[in-house]
Amino acid sequence: MGGVEVTRITTSSDPRLLQVLRGVVRYRAQEAGFVEPDAEALAMAIDEAASNVIRHTYGNRHDARLALEIWTYPDRMELVLEDSGPKVEPGEVHPRPREDVRPGGLGTFFTRSFVDECSYQENFPAGNRLKMVKHISRKAFPER
């Protein structure tokens, strides 16, 4: 496979569908040649990003829109997650320090740990568009 392929999925923000998103991303990553731990890391990245949207952007509403694009390049995979919620200010999204042991606050840290690049698309007109990039042949699991 040498070209660019894209898979698009639109779902509701129902947490039951997280396993579907994980499954599709895992499958596409394996098909693209990612080693098993990297395919799992990509599945975890989409799970954490979508969970964050459901909990924080949509306030646990289950009937809102989530759209995922999976772009497969010869050297990398890009996951683009789009929502229709209020604008997220990237500067205000801070993972909590791991030394601070309390429930919650790890989702953003995990999302960023499982991919090589993670950024919001600036000037996206409505909602948010989060792009996560992982290159093939990087270290399998994030440094601890």
Next chain:
Amino acid sequence: MKVQIRKANDVTILDCIGDVDLYSSPHLRETLMEQMHAGNPAVLVNMSDVSYIDSSGIATLVEGLQLSRQTKTRFGLFGLKGNARSVLELARLHKVFAVFSDEPEALERIPSIEPFGGL
């Protein structure tokens, strides 16, 4: 995900089966809270059939740990593998919880840990 409850002497074991994510973690949370408040002296979570856990699942376990300190319940995990072990280590929580390799070790050692999660 399913959570099955069983007893081994005075120890309550929660067998978790399946993925623990934003959808399923409230069920684990509810079961953990019930068992902690029920006055059980020790609660162990069997993770050997958990192939996937995300930050909401980790948050649930941390809540369980915090509650165990209030209720003076001995609390631990065993059977962590693959994704579950990696995620706990990534969050640097593997040394915060009392983590045992398997059920026999957990049952042998849980009575001797401090009743607030093994710190």
